[in-house]
Structure formats: C-alpha cells, structure tokens
Amino acid sequence: MELATVESAKEEAEIEELLKPEEPDNGFWISATRLGSCNLFVFFKTGKPVTYHQFASGQPDNAGGKEECVEIFKYNDMEMYWNDLPCDSARSKKKFICQS
Numbered sequence: 001m002e003l004a005t006v007e008s009a010k011e012e013a014e015i016e017e018l019l020k021p022e023e024p025d026n027g028f029w030i031s032a033t034r035l036g037s038c039n040l041f042v043f044f045k046t047g048k049p050v051t052y053h054q055f056a057s058g059q060p061d062n063a064g065g066k067e068e069c070v071e072i073f074k075y076n077d078m079e080m081y082w083n084d085l086p087c088d089s090a091r092s093k094k095k096f097i098c099q100s
C-alpha cells in the first residue's frame with residue numbers, strides 16, 4: 001500500500017465518495033509532494049507531475065517555505081480541495097488515503 005495518486009476528476013470523485021462518512025474538515029494525505037521551492041508537484045508514488053489538481057483558492061502557498069506535502073479536504077461539506085502544508089508539523093497529523 002502506498003499513498004494514493006489523484007490524477008483525474010473521476011478519481012477524486014471516487015475518493016470523495018469513500019470519504020463521505022468522515023468529518024468534512026479532516027484532511028487526508030495523498031501522494032503529491034512539492035518539487036523544490038516552486039509550485040511544481042509530483043506524485044512520489046510514480047514520479048509523474050501533478051497535472052490534475054483542485055487546490056483551494058490561494059493554495060498552494062508554501063507558507064513558511066515548508067509546505068512540501070499535500071492534503072485533500074472538504075470544506076463545509078462542499079467539494080474537495082487540495083492544500084500544501086508541512087509534512088511534519090503537529091497540525092499535519094492526518095489520515096491517509098492509500099492504494100495498492
């Protein structure tokens with residue numbers, strides 16, 4: 001099992017369906033990670049660049065220059081959004097979305 005890649009709206013919709021019972025504002029780690037200090041992301045599972053994404057308004061912002069991981073979350077039970085955030089901060093203790 002590895003962190004999931006999300007490469008299309010269809011895949012994201014499938015994940016959203018699985019997450020419906022969860023608390024809406026919980027974030028979940030996916031396989032996307034920042035490459036260097038710019039806003040280029042790759043999936044570390046495959047090495048492929050992230051071409052489909054749904055970053056929330058103002059994201060990715062690389063706050064503090066340390067936001068190298070990516071979560072997906074639901075906000076106010078609306079559609080899912082993506083956010084970059086630090087991989088190792090206390091706030092980052094989130095659940096994972098994995099795939100085999």
Ligand SMILES: [Ca+2]
Pocket residue numbers: 059060061062063067083084085
């Ligand atoms: Ca962010």
